[in-house]
Structure formats: C-alpha cells, structure tokens
Amino acid sequence: MALPRKLLSKDEIVVRHMRTHPKVLLWRILIFMALLIIGAVITVLIPDADWRGGALIALWALVLVAIVPIFFIPWLRWRTTTYTVTSKRVITRSGIFNKVGHDLPLSRISDVQQERSITDRMFGCGSLSLQTSADEPLVLVDVPDVEMVQVEISNLLFHDVEGAVNADPDD
Incomplete structure (x- = not known):
C-alpha cells in the first residue's frame, strides 16, 4: 500500500x-510450515476410533492457536511497517x-x-x-x-x- x-x-x-525486508519472517515461515507438516503427520497417524474427530479438532485448533503469535501477528507487524x-x-x-x-x-x-x-x-x-x-x-x-x-x-x-x-x- x-x-x-x-x-x-x-x-x-x-x-x-x-x-x-521480509527476512524478518523467514524463520517464522519455516516454523509455520513445520507446524502444518507435524499436524498433517499426526492427522494421518491418529487411529480410527470414536474419539478421532474430537482429537483432530483439538489438534488443528492447537496448530491454529500456535500459528497466530508465531506467524500471523509478526506478518501483520511487517505488513504495516x-x-x-x-x-x-x-x-x-x-x-x-x-x-x-x-x-x-x-x-x-x-x-x-x-x-x-x-x-x-x-x-x-x-x-x-x-x-x-x-x-x-x-x-x-x-x-x-x-x-x-x-x-x-x-x-x-x-x-x-x-x-x-x-x-x-x-x-
């Protein structure tokens, strides 16, 4: 803008x-991608059980909560400076x-x-x-x-x- x-x-x-310079986001992007990969691996490894749906919701909610302070807020700070x-x-x-x-x-x-x-x-x-x-x-x-x-x-x-x-x- x-x-x-x-x-x-x-x-x-x-x-x-x-x-x-966007270099300030480099490590945060790598952590963001690692969180997504870990979430995907755990999603695949969770066995089919009655509690699987709740576990998946909890897992991805945790990933989302972690991504906000690790990546999204620093990205907004970079974007507005x-x-x-x-x-x-x-x-x-x-x-x-x-x-x-x-x-x-x-x-x-x-x-x-x-x-x-x-x-x-x-x-x-x-x-x-x-x-x-x-x-x-x-x-x-x-x-x-x-x-x-x-x-x-x-x-x-x-x-x-x-x-x-x-x-x-x-x-």
Whole structure:
C-alpha cells in the first residue's frame, strides 16, 4: 500500500516507498510450515476410533492457536511497517492497532550511515541511521537495498531530486 497522496505536500515527490525486508519472517515461515507438516503427520497417524474427530479438532485448533503469535501477528507487524523517502522528508509508519508515525524533514538530517551485518549482506538489506542535529538518530532497520536508499537520501540532501529519483536504474 503506497503512501496516500493526501499526506504529501504540494511539491513533494515520493522517491521510494518500502516495507522492511521480509527476512524478518523467514524463520517464522519455516516454523509455520513445520507446524502444518507435524499436524498433517499426526492427522494421518491418529487411529480410527470414536474419539478421532474430537482429537483432530483439538489438534488443528492447537496448530491454529500456535500459528497466530508465531506467524500471523509478526506478518501483520511487517505488513504495516513502511518507510517512505520523499523529496522533502523521510516518513515512517508502523502499527497494527495503534499507529505510530515519524516524519523527519531532510533539512534536519546531518549524516546518513548504514550498517550491514553478514546476514544483511546476504539478503541485500541493512540498517540506516539518519543523524540529526539533536543527536537522536532515526534508525530504519531491515531496509531493502540499503545502499541505494542511502544514495537517494544523499542526493536529496544535496537538492538533487532528479538524481535521487533516477538513482536506481531497476525502478
């Protein structure tokens, strides 16, 4: 879901709108699949008996209850966390029920740093730290294609909107 146009000022251009990298869901997807496989195996192994129907309902209810906190809630959290870089500011939005937003004007950014661990480099993402004069950086974690985002923000800081928009030849 893109940032609604009504949230942008008159001359503002969206340079990049993104979610955190889906790597945060990788282990959860594997656990989700393992729970489904275990449920299917137990379903096949339960003997034909009078209590089989109730046991199957209890088994799949347990699997469903386990899937909600293990996969569904983190997926919703991932789905509702977005970062948007515009020609005038960096916008963060997150939250399932309680929405949290942060708008950082580009004019307040004094330094742009990136950090990429070995796993971040494998997945092509990283953390971006936007330092302000107030010494309270805005840290964007698991930013996809973090190097390109850093270049785009740097171009915007030097008032090169065209260079920021065209920084990524794949877009």
